[in-house]
Amino acid sequence: MDTWHHDNNPNGITVEMHGNISYVVCPSCHAVERLSGPVMSTMKACQPVACSSCHEDEMRFKVMLYDDEQGDCITPEDVFEQLEDDLAAAGAVLWVGISFEQSASTEYFRKVRHLLASNGRLEGVVQVIINPSDEAAFNVLSTVSKREDVKVGRGLAEHIKSPPC
Numbered sequence: 001m002d003t004w005h006h007d008n009n010p011n012g013i014t015v016e017m018h019g020n021i022s023y024v025v026c027p028s029c030h031a032v033e034r035l036s037g038p039v040m041s042t043m044k045a046c047q048p049v050a051c052s053s054c055h056e057d058e059m060r061f062k063v064m065l066y067d068d069e070q071g072d073c074i075t076p077e078d079v080f081e082q083l084e085d086d087l088a089a090a091g092a093v094l095w096v097g098i099s100f101e102q103s104a105s106t107e108y109f110r111k112v113r114h115l116l117a118s119n120g121r122l123e124g125v126v127q128v129i130i131n132p133s134d135e136a137a138f139n140v141l142s143t144v145s146k147r148e149d150v151k152v153g154r155g156l157a158e159h160i161k162s163p164p165c
Contacts (some may be wrong), residue, residue, distance in 0.1 A: 007121040008010070017064075017075050017079055017108070018063065018064040018074065019061070019062040019063040019064050019074040019075075020062055020063070020074070021035070021061055021062070021063055022035050023035055023061075023062040024039055024049065024059040024061055024062060024064040025060060025061075025073045025074065026053065026054060026057065026058065026059055026073070027054070027056075027058055027060065027070040027073045028051065028054050028056045028058065029051060029053050030073045031052070031053035031054065032062060032094060032134070033052065033059070035061075039059070049068070053086035061085060062074055066102075071121065079084060082113070083111075083148065084115055086122075087112065087115045087116055087125070088119060090125055091126075092126045092127070092128060093112055093125060093126070093127040093128070093130075094127075094128050094130060095109070095127065095128065095129045095130065095140075096130045096131075097130065097131055097137045098129070098131060098136070099131060099133060099135060099139060100129075100136055100139035100140045100143065101135070101139055103132060106140070106142075106143040107138065109140060109143050110143055110144075112127065113127075113144070129132055133143075136150075137152045
């Protein structure tokens with residue numbers, strides 16, 4: 001997704017909290033470049049890719065990994081301030097492809113619910129989880145104290161798992 005990047009478009013509509021595989025980033029200077037054929041070939045050959053800005057040989061995919069010590073070059077520093085501002089005007093929140101298996105993702109869900117509730121918008125803003133997995137529904141339900149506050153729809157998951165004949 002190119003709709004949001006903290007250097008180029010801070011007012012974008014998509015916040016990529018865990019990065020974007022279409023880009024590489026320099027952990028030293030945080031320069032971001034679109035993934036190109038030559039960069040991909042160099043990485044496939046297990047060779048370091050030099051940053052065109054600071055010339056360090058450590059460009060990496062702009063994707064957050066588990067226990068990523070370089071996460072500060074992936075997720076913008078002000079992501080939660082941006083989230084709070086966005087939630088003040090949002091009509092819906094889409095959680096795309098997330099399983100809620102990791103504690104960080106369930107904490108994001110709780111934080112969004114808290115911010116919406118503190119602004120009196122919890123009932124007015126629909127949150128949609130787009131993940132056909134039954135585990136995702138179970139995991140997100142385990143994050144809330146009152147399960148009746150969360151309605152789980154089955155439509156998309158049922159159509160993906162068992163398409164009509």
